[in-house]
Amino acid sequence: MFGINIRTIERPGLEDRALLEVFLHGFGLFWEGQPDVSVLVEDDGNRLIGTGSLSGNVIKMMAVDPEWQEYGLSGTIVSSLVEWGRARGKTHFFVFTKPESADPFIRFGFREIARYDPFAVLLEMGIPGIDQFREYLSSCRRGDIPAGKVGGVVVNCNPFTRGHLFLIERAASLSAHLYVVVVEADLSSFPFRDRIEMVKCGTSHLPNVTVLRSGDYAVSPATFPSYFLKDASQAEIASIQARIDVTLFGNLFVPELGISVRFVGTEPYCPVTGAYNEAMREVLPPLGVDLHVIPRLEIERGLVVSASMVRSMLKCGNWEIVRKMVPDCTWEYLHTDRGKDAVERIRRAQGRH
Structure with a gap:
């Protein structure tokens, strides 16, 4: 395009990030973690007039100067990002x-694929997409469920704790059948394949429980990126993202699995997860889905079991508290080579996940 310069920068450095942050702020947007690549469009005076970034398979942080919006810069930026990804x-x-x-x-x-007016919309392109994931969910649906409520739980399990087990056992006791959806995004200390195996092992004694993967459609970098950033200063955007994620759950998981109640634990600590719970209270009932909140498990008075506490104890080497907070399957996993690798990552890490 005449009169503009397009720069494609992999993992932008501090100088480019500072430039992008100022530009995005003018559009009410925030810098959302380190992208894999950013596209910067500049006019012939080297003034930034448009940008967009790609993190994994998610296009984000898109903005175009209003004076240039009629020149098709959005399409140029998207095309450059998709071409880089492909x-x-x-x-x-x-x-x-x-x-x-x-x-x-x-x-x-x-x-x-999901909308929360007037704040946000989630779109997708390519395969495997939502149609293929619907087929997966349909294949997981049990056809022999007796009359009663069908429950749903979405868990990350980083790692699987006695608190998760308590939530699932309680939810299963209140459901004719319970679907446990494990977050598939591999942005946690414990990789997805290990987390889902811990959940399957830890719930194998519950005959009315089916464990399945979330794909990109529940608490993922596409639907709820704030979950993985855990930045309390971005509470407003986290609230919007949470409503998109819950809306997608209601439009996708609910009809495909026949879910009529979603179970969740109380959240006394994390404001981002708290925003998610509040989104469920608002979004789910109009979709015909009840929300059932179950108090967190305490192993001692005032000591609530949580995955973040387990990671903190692993980081400082307090194995006595870890043992109290995790079931046998997780304890055994932590002493395998893969478990030891995860513990070492936690000890070296700076963030919450």
Whole structure:
């Protein structure tokens, strides 16, 4: 395009990040972690007039100067990001944006899968997409469920604790059948394949429980990126993202699995998770889904079991508290080679996950 310069920068450094943060702030947007690549569009005076970034398969932090919006810069930025991703084997992309900014993406081939007016819309393009995931959910649905409520729980289990087990056992006792959805995003200290195996092992004694993966459609970098950032200063955006995530759960998991009640533990500590629980209270009942809140498990007076506490104890080497907080399957895993690798990652890590 005449009169502009397009720069594609992999993992932007501090100088470019500072430039992008100031530009995004002018559009009410925030810097959301380190992207894999950013596209910067500059005019012939080297002034930044548009940008967009790609993290994994999620296009984010898109903004175009209003004076240039009629020149198709959004399409140019999206095309550059998708081309970069496809060159590296990506075939499926998401966009989390404002409703009024959705049209350029739809023209490019994206389709809407969730909306929270007037704040946000989630779109996707490519395969395997939501249609293929519906088929997966359909294959997981039990056809022999007796009359009664069908429950749903979404858990990360980083790692699987006695608190998770308490929640699942209690939910299973209140349900004809319970679907336990394990967050598939591999952005936690414990990898997904280990987390889901811990959950399957720890719940194998419950005949009315089915454990399944979340795909990109529940608490993922596409649907709820704030969950993985845990930045309390971005509570407003976390609240919006949470409502998109819960809406997608209601539109996808609920009908495909026949879920009529979602179970969740109380959240006394984390404001981001607290925002998610509040979103469920608002979004689920109009969709015909009850929300059942179960108090957290305490192993001692005032000492609540949580995965973050387990990670903290692993970090400082307090194995006595860890043993009290995790079931046998997790304890045994922690002493395997893969478990020891995860513990070492926790000891070296700076963040919460």
